[in-house]
Amino acid sequence: MFRLLLRFLVLLVIFAIIRYLFVAVSKMISQVVNPQASRQEQNQASRSPVGGELKQDPVCGTFVPVATSVKKTINGELVHFCSVACRDKFKVA
Ligand SMILES: [Zn+2]
Numbered sequence: 001m002f003r004l005l006l007r008f009l010v011l012l013v014i015f016a017i018i019r020y021l022f023v024a025v026s027k028m029i030s031q032v033v034n035p036q037a038s039r040q041e042q043n044q045a046s047r048s049p050v051g052g053e054l055k056q057d058p059v060c061g062t063f064v065p066v067a068t069s070v071k072k073t074i075n076g077e078l079v080h081f082c083s084v085a086c087r088d089k090f091k092v093a
Contacts, residue, residue: 053065059086070082
């Protein structure tokens with residue numbers, strides 16, 4: 001009884017590995033056959049978080065989208081930074 005169960009489990013694991021390999025290979029083939037489609041997907045993915053207004057970081061000069069910027073109100077004015085490091089540098093300066 002136990003041996004039968006073990007054999008069944010081994011079969012299940014082998015089946016899962018074969019399925020995983022099949023998915024990986026088919027994904028690779030679709031990228032080789034149709035590289036533009038995957039590139040378009042990547043473009044859409046990188047485009048979606050960017051959008052809206054861009055503000056210049058006064059420390060390093062990088063333009064950062066308002067949605068993802070590090071914000072700090074200085075003298076009643078909202079200032080946008082690309083990172084916490086830049087914000088901290090501005091405080092010191
Ligand atoms: Zn910066």
